[in-house]
Amino acid sequence: MSRVIWMIIDSVGIGALPDAEAFGDKGVNTLGNIVKAHSDIKIPNLRQLGIGNIDGADFIESVESPIGCYGKCSELSQGKDTTTGHWEMTGVLVETPFKTFENGFPKEIIDEFEKQTGRKVVANKPASGTAILDEFGDHHMKTGDVIVYTSADSVFQIAAHEEVVPLEELYKMCEIARKIMMGDNAVARIIARPFVGEKAGSFERTSNRRDYSLNPFEATVLDNIKESKLDVIAVGKIEDIFNGQGITEAIHTKSNMHGVDETINYIKKDNNGLIFTNLVDFDSKFGHRRDTKGYKEALEEFDARIPEIIEYMNEDDILIINADHGNDPTYKGTDHTREYIPVLVYGKDLKQNLNLGIRKSFADIGATVTDILDVKMPKHGTSFKNDIMK
Ligand SMILES: O=P(O)(O)O[C@H]1O[C@H](CO)[C@@H](O)[C@H]1O
Ligand SMILES: [Mn+2]
Numbered sequence: 001m002s003r004v005i006w007m008i009i010d011s012v013g014i015g016a017l018p019d020a021e022a023f024g025d026k027g028v029n030t031l032g033n034i035v036k037a038h039s040d041i042k043i044p045n046l047r048q049l050g051i052g053n054i055d056g057a058d059f060i061e062s063v064e065s066p067i068g069c070y071g072k073c074s075e076l077s078q079g080k081d082t083t084t085g086h087w088e089m090t091g092v093l094v095e096t097p098f099k100t101f102e103n104g105f106p107k108e109i110i111d112e113f114e115k116q117t118g119r120k121v122v123a124n125k126p127a128s129g130t131a132i133l134d135e136f137g138d139h140h141m142k143t144g145d146v147i148v149y150t151s152a153d154s155v156f157q158i159a160a161h162e163e164v165v166p167l168e169e170l171y172k173m174c175e176i177a178r179k180i181m182m183g184d185n186a187v188a189r190i191i192a193r194p195f196v197g198e199k200a201g202s203f204e205r206t207s208n209r210r211d212y213s214l215n216p217f218e219a220t221v222l223d224n225i226k227e228s229k230l231d232v233i234a235v236g237k238i239e240d241i242f243n244g245q246g247i248t249e250a251i252h253t254k255s256n257m258h259g260v261d262e263t264i265n266y267i268k269k270d271n272n273g274l275i276f277t278n279l280v281d282f283d284s285k286f287g288h289r290r291d292t293k294g295y296k297e298a299l300e301e302f303d304a305r306i307p308e309i310i311e312y313m314n315e316d317d318i319l320i321i322n323a324d325h326g327n328d329p330t331y332k333g334t335d336h337t338r339e340y341i342p343v344l345v346y347g348k349d350l351k352q353n354l355n356l357g358i359r360k361s362f363a364d365i366g367a368t369v370t371d372i373l374d375v376k377m378p379k380h381g382t383s384f385k386n387d388i389m390k
């Protein structure tokens with residue numbers, strides 16, 4: 001039976017959506033602008049899969065006969081964050097945007113949080129997660145007050161030094177915040193942001209980050225697969241994005257390469273159903289940091305692992321690679337960008353060099369996954385399984 005290996009290259013958008021300006025994003029193109037900034041980029045394996053053959057992706061040299069099926073998808077949901085992107089690709093549309101807090105969180109919320117956690121809050125504003133450590137890290141070290149911040153995303157983030165606030169306490173604080181930030185104040189995610197280091201300028205965030213999401217509003221593709229008694233194996237932050245819903249086994253990872261290693265480990269094992277991986281470094285280490293060189297190198301590093309992934313796949317396994325939103329490292333600010341996402345599909349038994357065109361929704365990908373695994377179809381999305389099968 002076919003398995004699906006579904007890998008999310010977090011934030012690798014491929015050009016502005018028609019409505020990008022309404023999201024404050026003009027002329028954005030994550031992959032396009034990285035390639036423009038670094039024309040020596042080497043991503044031969046993504047190109048072999050057809051990334052340069054996608055409609056409008058003329059900034060990447062195309063190949064004559066790609067071995068994959070390739071296309072791009074629009075986002076129907078009103079958002080450009082990870083939760084919205086992943087939920088849409090698994091069949092749940094977010095029609096009302098998640099609540100954001102451009103001016104920080106209201107006093108009642110902070111008061112309640114301080115009361116229940118017994119710690120004072122500093123910052124309480126939108127910020128870049130590394131800049132905020134430079135600004136308030138020293139104060140935190142001296143006082144034990146925790147750094148609460150948000151961004152253009154619907155997030156309540158708590159940063160604390162691992163030696164000042166033990167991880168267990170930080171996670172407990174996130175659970176408290178999760179309970180407070182429901183109902184009218186429901187943010188998509190509460191995020192634990194532990195860090196280490198001596199002083200401002202040398203603080204570093206650790207991989208002990210944890211996200212506390214809302215439950216998806218409706219059944220996702222993952223729920224449908226799990227209901228059919230198949231495996232839904234989550235690698236990286238997938239488990240957090242779905243709050244564990246519809247997942248049968250999960251592993252958190254420290255980096256993109258660790259994510260690829262664990263994905264390959266699962267490919268080698270005997271399982272049935274879906275291996276679902278998120279590679280977040282593109283976004284968190286390079287996109288938000290507006291680091292085009294780092295982003296380019298991360299793409300090259302991932303690209304170099306593709307042959308290995310393919311090598312271990314069974315004859316009837318199907319590999320899908322796509323993004324969840326953009327994060328153009330050449331654009332102003334430090335936030336995500338509203339973009340098309342590329343989608344690449346490869347299987348030893350599938351058609352090659354097939355243009356999937358411009359799809360109406362990310363949900364088409366999840367619908368295809370369910371169709372391949374022959375489980376209940378999601379409410380949204382049009383499967384392209386029949387197009388890719390020989
Ligand atoms: O700047 P950092 O903390 O990496 O924040 C980024 O990560 C969070 C979740 O995606 C968002 O708030 C985004 O802005
Ligand atoms: Mn993301």
Ligand SMILES: [Mn+2]
Pocket residue numbers: 082283284288336
């Ligand atoms: Mn992000």
